[in-house]
């Protein structure tokens with residue numbers, strides 16, 4: 001991650017990759033992106049957003065069954081955003097606000113790019129993760145079936161459809 005988690009930090013302002021600063025107390029858990037004074041929209045994710053924000057729950061369950069996390073906890077939004085921050089260290093900042101009790105979440109990530117681009121990045125990383133997991137599977141049939149499906153999988157089209165079909169303000173996307 002671009003910024004190490006500092007336990008005990010009560011500082012609530014964050015420097016964004018674009019050079020602007022924001023106060024996390026101005027962010028809302030329901031926000032998916034915000035219009036920055038630099039002129040761009042930046043994607044926002046907080047740790048209480050369920051991974052279902054990005055992919056169907058069935059796939060989330062599959063990921064949870066397949067992926068062993070280092071900490072042993074359930075695979076979730078924190079791991080997804082960790083992958084995004086690792087892939088785009090210059091474009092993603094994270095902030096530990098766990099000491100800042102008023103905001104309702106413990107970790108927030110802000111990306112240089114907008115929420116739609118972030119969604120595509122997350123889906124691409126999940127596809128890579130699954131591809132990697134499947135390639136270690138001792139099952140040639142599963143590997144070739146997965147690879148076949150991936151050949152036909154269009155990330156951009158999936159994201160467009162998912163964002164259209166899901167009500168992002170609905171209870172399924174609310175904090176858990």
Ligand SMILES: [Zn+2]
Pocket residue numbers: 016018019020036037038039040042
């Ligand atoms: Zn900006």
